Amino acid sequence: MATYQLNINGQRREVTTDPSTPLLWVLRDDLKMTGTKYGCGVSACGACTVHVAGVATRSCMVPVSMIGDRSVVTIEAIGQNPVGKVVQDAWVSHDVVQCGYCQSGQIMSAVALLKHTPNPTDKNIEESMGGNICRCGTYPRIRQAIKAAAQQLQ
Amino acid sequence: MSAAITAANEPLLSRRTFLRVSATAAGGLLVSLYLDLPVAAQEASQAPPKPQIYPPDAFVNIRVDGKVVIQVNRLEFGQGVHTALPMLLADELDADWSQVIAELAPAADVYKDPLFGLQLVGGSGSIAHSFQQYRELGAKTRAMLVAAAAEQWQVAPHQCRTEASVVHGPSGQLARYAELAEMAARQPAPAAAQLKEPSQFRLVGKEVRRLDSRPKCDGSLKFGLDLDLPGMKIAVVAHPPVFGARVKSFEDKAARSVEGMREVFEIPLAQGTGVAIVADTFWPAKQARDRLKIDWDVSAVEGADSATLWAQYKELARTPGNVAVARGDAQALAAIASGNRVVAEYQFPYLAHSPMEPLNTTVRFDGDRAEVWAGSQFQTVDQAAIAEVLGLQPAQVTFHTEMAGGGFGRRATPDAHVQREAAAIAKRLRGTPVKLMWTREDDVQGGYYRPMHVHRIEIGIGPDGMPSAWRHVIVGQSILGGTPFAAIGVKNGVDATAVEGVADTHYNIPNLHVSVHHPTPNVPVLWWRSVGHTHTAFVMETLIDELAARAKMDPIAYRRQLLDPKATKLRAALDLMEEKSAAWRSQLSAHHAVGIACHESFETGVACAVDVSIENKRPRIHRATVAVDCGLAVNPLTVESQFQAGVAFGVSQLMAKGAITLKDGRVEQRNFDAYTPPYMIDAPVAVDVHIVPSTEPPSGCGEPPVPVIAPAVVNALAKLTGTRYRSLPLVAM
Numbered sequence: 082m083a084t085y086q087l088n089i090n091g092q093r094r095e096v097t098t099d100p101s102t103p104l105l106w107v108l109r110d111d112l113k114m115t116g117t118k119y120g121c122g123v124s125a126c127g128a129c130t131v132h133v134a135g136v137a138t139r140s141c142m143v144p145v146s147m148i149g150d151r152s153v154v155t156i157e158a159i160g161q162n163p164v165g166k167v168v169q170d171a172w173v174s175h176d177v178v179q180c181g182y183c184q185s186g187q188i189m190s191a192v193a194l195l196k197h198t199p200n201p202t203d204k205n206i207e208e209s210m211g212g213n214i215c216r217c218g219t220y221p222r223i224r225q226a227i228k229a230a231a232q233q234l235q
Numbered sequence: 236m237s238a239a240i241t242a243a244n245e246p247l248l249s250r251r252t253f254l255r256v257s258a259t260a261a262g263g264l265l266v267s268l269y270l271d272l273p274v275a276a277q278e279a280s281q282a283p284p285k286p287q288i289y290p291p292d293a294f295v296n297i298r299v300d301g302k303v304v305i306q307v308n309r310l311e312f313g314q315g316v317h318t319a320l321p322m323l324l325a326d327e328l329d330a331d332w333s334q335v336i337a338e339l340a341p342a343a344d345v346y347k348d349p350l351f352g353l354q355l356v357g358g359s360g361s362i363a364h365s366f367q368q369y370r371e372l373g374a375k376t377r378a379m380l381v382a383a384a385a386e387q388w389q390v391a392p393h394q395c396r397t398e399a400s401v402v403h404g405p406s407g408q409l410a411r412y413a414e415l416a417e418m419a420a421r422q423p424a425p426a427a428a429q430l431k432e433p434s435q436f437r438l439v440g441k442e443v444r445r446l447d448s449r450p451k452c453d454g455s456l457k458f459g460l461d462l463d464l465p466g467m468k469i470a471v472v473a474h475p476p477v478f479g480a481r482v483k484s485f486e487d488k489a490a491r492s493v494e495g496m497r498e499v500f501e502i503p504l505a506q507g508t509g510v511a512i513v514a515d516t517f518w519p520a521k522q523a524r525d526r527l528k529i530d531w532d533v534s535a536v537e538g539a540d541s542a543t544l545w546a547q548y549k550e551l552a553r554t555p556g557n558v559a560v561a562r563g564d565a566q567a568l569a570a571i572a573s574g575n576r577v578v579a580e581y582q583f584p585y586l587a588h589s590p591m592e593p594l595n596t597t598v599r600f601d602g603d604r605a606e607v608w609a610g611s612q613f614q615t616v617d618q619a620a621i622a623e624v625l626g627l628q629p630a631q632v633t634f635h636t637e638m639a640g641g642g643f644g645r646r647a648t649p650d651a652h653v654q655r656e657a658a659a660i661a662k663r664l665r666g667t668p669v670k671l672m673w674t675r676e677d678d679v680q681g682g683y684y685r686p687m688h689v690h691r692i693e694i695g696i697g698p699d700g701m702p703s704a705w706r707h708v709i710v711g712q713s714i715l716g717g718t719p720f721a722a723i724g725v726k727n728g729v730d731a732t733a734v735e736g737v738a739d740t741h742y743n744i745p746n747l748h749v750s751v752h753h754p755t756p757n758v759p760v761l762w763w764r765s766v767g768h769t770h771t772a773f774v775m776e777t778l779i780d781e782l783a784a785r786a787k788m789d790p791i792a793y794r795r796q797l798l799d800p801k802a803t804k805l806r807a808a809l810d811l812m813e814e815k816s817a818a819w820r821s822q823l824s825a826h827h828a829v830g831i832a833c834h835e836s837f838e839t840g841v842a843c844a845v846d847v848s849i850e851n852k853r854p855r856i857h858r859a860t861v862a863v864d865c866g867l868a869v870n871p872l873t874v875e876s877q878f879q880a881g882v883a884f885g886v887s888q889l890m891a892k893g894a895i896t897l898k899d900g901r902v903e904q905r906n907f908d909a910y911t912p913p914y915m916i917d918a919p920v921a922v923d924v925h926i927v928p929s930t931e932p933p934s935g936c937g938e939p940p941v942p943v944i945a946p947a948v949v950n951a952l953a954k955l956t957g958t959r960y961r962s963l964p965l966v967a968m
Contacts, residue, residue, distance in 0.1 A: 082494060099494065102518045110516035115453015115461035118640070119517075120591050121675040125907035128591060141603065156454035172447045176872055178314030179880055182458060182591040182640025183453030188956075199722045203920065210915050214639045217313045218883025220918040222876065 085145055089114075090151060090158035100146035100190075104109045104138075105129045105147045105166050120214070127213030130186035131155050137193035155207040156185035164234060171230035179217035191227050200231055206219050254741035258954075280555055293345045294372050295324060297416045301400060303330045306345035307339050308365060309356045310612050311447065312590070312639035313648065314937045316361045317875035318445045319391045322870060323362075326438040327373030327431060337446050342634035354614040355647055357762070359837035361934020362869055366933055374428035376419075379799050383418035384410045412584075433867070433930050442691040442872035446636070447579035448717035459610035459637035464668040467597070468497060470660045471520045471672055472509045473527055477900035478682055478757050479506035479536040482529055489526035495519030499527070502659040505652035506759070507536070511660045513917050517672060517880030537757040538900025543686065544756055546575065549711040552580065552691035554781040556752035557728030559738040564745030565703035571695030575750070577769035577785075579692045579778060583711075583770045584715075584894035585684035586763055586887065587910055592640025593678050595652050598661035599668035602633045604659070606668075609654065620651030624658035643764040643884070648683055649718035652759075678908050685763030686712040690774045695746075700786030701797055704746040707737055711761045711770075713753040728753070732762065736771030736942070741802035741835055742779065742794075758897065764884060765938040768836040773888070773949070773963070776832040780950040781959055783949025790831040790950070804840030804864035804934075807927045809833050812842035812862035815925045819843060819858065827857065830951030834944040837935035840864040841945040843882070845919065847951035854889065854948050854968050856919040861943070864927035866934045874936050875924040881940025888945045890917060893964035919944075 086096055086099045089112065096111045106174045108131070117140060120128030131140045134151040141203075148162040159165035168191050171177075178184050187210065194209035201209070206227055215223065295302040305324050311317035312456050321337045324330075329653050340346045347354045350364040351725035360620045377397055384402035387410065393407040401414040433440065450456035475481070487499045488933040490512065498513040510529055514520035568576070596609040598621065605625050611617045611634070618634040625632070639646055657671040673681065688711035697703035713730035715721050729751050732736075763769060783793035791813050797807055812833070826848050847860040861878045868874045887893055892911040895904045904910035949960045956968070 091648070096384060099518065101520075101522075106518045107517065109461075114454075115457065115463070116593070118458075119460065119593065122908045123675070123906050123908060125911075126675075139835065159451055169452045172452045173444070176444045176448060176876060178445065178448050178451040179315070180639065180641040181447065181456060181757075184451050187456050188452060207916050212914070214591065214912050214914060215880075216643075216884070218587060218880035218910055218913065218918055219876070220883055220913075220915045221922050222881045223433075223915070225691060225921070228362070228964070 083146065085148070087145070087148060088150060088152045090154055091152070096145070098145060100144060102144045102145050103141050103151065104131070104145055104148060105140040108140065114155055114157055117201055118182055118185055120183065122214070126183070127190060128186040132189060132193060133198070137190050150228065153227060159189060159192055162192070164195050165181040165235050167233050168192050168195065168226070168230045171226040171233065175222050175226040175229060177219055177222040177226050183213060183215045187215065187223055192222070194227070195231055195234060199234055201227065253434060257299060257923050258363060260316070262720050273333040278682045280368060280896045295328070295376055297412050299330070299413050300949070301334050301411065301413045302336060303328070303334055303338045303400065303412070305336050309348065309354065309361055309917070310610060310636055310639055310642070310646065310730055311339060312364040312610065312642040313358070313878065315358070315359065315445060315753045315870065317447050318443060319362055319870045319873055320365055320940065321446070322438045322443055323369035323924050324373035325331060326436055327370045328377045329437070331400035332438060332443070333467065334400060336445070338434050338439070339636040339638065341636060341865050342618040347615060353616065355616070355645055356612045359839070359938045361937070362933045363838070363935060366869070370430055372725040373642065374430050375425050378429065379419040379422040380412055380415050380424040383415045384408070387418065401489070413644050424718050426719045428487065438609035439869050440867065443870050444872065458592050458812070459591050459608060460640070460672065462597050462608050462637065462760070464597070464599070467668040467670055468513050468515065469517050469520045469672060470511055470513045470669050471524050471674065472502065472511050472656055472677070473524050473529055474504070474509050474677060475507045475531055476538050476569065477531070477533045478759060480531045480533040481535070482510055483532040484529040484530045485510055489528070491521040493526065494522040496523040497578060498661070498663070499523070500663060502656065505650040505655050509656070513664065513669060514659065521674065524757065526569035533900065537902065539756040539758050539897045540899060541584070543685070545689070547754065548689035549580065551710045551752045551754065552689045554708070555748075556750040558748070558750045559729045559734040560747055560748065562748070562750040564702075565748065567746035568693060568695045568706055569734040571704060571937045575696045577694040577696070577778070577781065579961060581673040581690040581770070581774050582687040583773070584896065585686055585687045585758065586764055586769070586893070587679050587895050588618070589643035589678055589912060590639070590641030590645055591912070593671040593675055594645070595667055595671060596654050596657035597670040598657045600625055600658070600661040600665050603627075604633070606633045606635070607654075608635045608637050608639045610642070612639070612642050612644070613648065613651070616649065617651045618954060620654050621658040625662055633720065642808055644762040644766070645683060649720060649763060656922060675907065676905045679895070679904050680907055682759035683761040684758065685769055688770045690770065692774065692778060694782070696782065700782070700788065702742070702744050702782060705744045705748070707749045708752070709733055709749070710754065711753045712758070714760055715764055716753060716765070732767045734771070735767040736834065736836065737775060740775060740797045742797045745798050751851070755778070757900065765836055768834065768938070768942040769888065772834040773834070773946045776943070776946035776948055777835060777959065777961070780831065780946070780953070794833060796830070802835065802840070804839070804927070805833055805835045805842070807864045808840040808842040808862040810859055810925055811925050812844055815862060815923065816844040816860035819846065819860070824848070826955070827953040830947040830954075832950060834942045839934045839936060839939040841939050841943050843947045845944070845951055847955070849952070849968065850953055853891070853917070854952055854965070856886070856948060859919040859922045859947070860925070860943065861922060861940070862925045863936070863939070864929060865929035865936050866929050867937070868926045869933055872925055874926055877936045878924040878940045879922040881937075882922055882944040883913055885941040885944035886948070888915040889965045891964060891966055896950045919949040
């Protein structure tokens, strides 16, 4: 067991846990922030995507001991960011979600894309969203919502 | 606390509606309408109806703050009933839609599917079966609110009108539903519901956005896996490496050294036994499981092996099985010259459902009662199974329905194996809530797959280029055999779910013989979204396409010529698809091809055209045009979404790593790296969906999107490569 001072959504959070614990389980079990989802545990589905120092990161395979003082942003706070808010609103106005379980991760990946590539091509979208599985298959609407959000942000 | 008063002073056993009013803890009033369910359930079960005493606020609760809280009688896991069923009720009620709150109902008799007589999601029946029920609930509640207002104003009810949760009187009087709720509860329940004409609908038939979008976009919606209760523990289970194997012994010293690990013990499973690990949180539970050393006894169970099964199935397919259809002349095929015959053999692997939210159930056992939280597709069965494990009656098990992250059939298992596991663990931890979590590895390796199949077909082609004789043998495990559903779904050794889509084909084939073999390898199988149609539609639609090409006919025209004139929904979908895709089909890019398929399932006709090229040796689906006849589209926005996304789900069958295989009884895939659902690149880039205008009763939209896409893509690939792909998944191209 070790104690970590984490910067989560702009707040200092202290957790005491096993150093091997993935960030995902620190968020979900220690901090009770369940918006970030467990889907596979092997970085193959993207349901657990958060931003670590601004980079879309699969939290299921990053041990808490590797986070250090880098800022972590999760789905619970992404709406406080202007791009995050626009993306969430586009998701709602395009009625993107079905079961919704993967959508936290989809939105976190989309926000990371639009922050770096404000006017993404289909190829950009496919690359950035390429590791996020939606088992319901909402991909066509995800694509539309990203384009609408990009337009909104112009 | 609430004190319920029965407004209708009559016995609770007759088939009528009841209304109750009760004071709530919050100081508001509940108006609850109780409706005995239609006789369809009786007819389906052939058993006398059980007397039902319905709990308070069974379906609709008009609160003092004006909110209209509507109970949804089945699971929401993406299909949209959490919005569509409230739309039906709210429309007839003339409720203010902006004030409607939908809730998932707990397990209770009143929430059973009116047709199935069980509380479940299945057969794409949610809207079809509850369409009338929810409308009548809304209409009867409205009638009582109007009667209350009319009494107050000393006018006739027919002089009043309603809109947006307000009753308007003839002289400009106004009364909000919330104000009327208490008086309405004292009105006699109307014997019959006055339903709207379709032209009067305010919500039904309109594009209405989902009620659950926002909380699914900001992380606030709690799925079953997100549940947190005071003192709750987390459990994982080490499952046998071969289905049904038993624990011989286990060594847990290393597991017990994991900090946060609380208990390790053997539990019975639906088949075989396993070892449960209980910990404070998930990570120590998983670490402890990884450190367990278990000696398994596999001697008493068969180790299924895919390679062996393929050989056996192919051999079986050469002989006729149990007969599903024998129409026309049995000798017709033999009379056709060999040059006019087509012989085809198809292979379909086991498929895992792999919903994104791994399976889970939380149970707290308190000795004389229990409480359960589960994203269950099958509440009645799951509640009963938990009760059985805990030595309780179902009524002693309070069963909360949690939002679920997908399911596709996986959250409805006749043996309730996940719930049995959870209950066995909770039994030991009496008084402590425990959440059983399946990892993705448990899910991929855990069985309950779409069964593998071999089809063998011999077709004799008539002088008009149409199939005149068709012999079809299907080999695959029975899904319903050995379950309580066998009584209705298995007749004369034929599981209806194995032959649906072939035995009831809408193509006019004069001499048709369909038979089936049901081997019983040791692999648990289950319905996978669209069930038998997952493989039968692929076979039918690729063969019909091949016959059209052979006849040098347009694939749409060929289908139209062969389709039964009575297949009105399928024909309407085919016509609409042809019209809506005509422009792009006539100006394809170089190295692209069109693929066509149409199929009816769950009484919904679907036709599909796809624009496909080959990129990186994989099919690239640039576009899909889908037309659907599902009767009245209650929420066209949901129908569009279901079809756009459902065809992407259907692409699962084509994925290079889209198969579950077994070697010596052990599943060879563990996670999404080896069993891969479609990613964005694999799904159609764009899907335009067109709905045939209709005022017929609604039919299903959850499963019907799935069957058409894989054959349509493969039909396009045949044009691009010259190869008719008959084995799935598409491993090599």
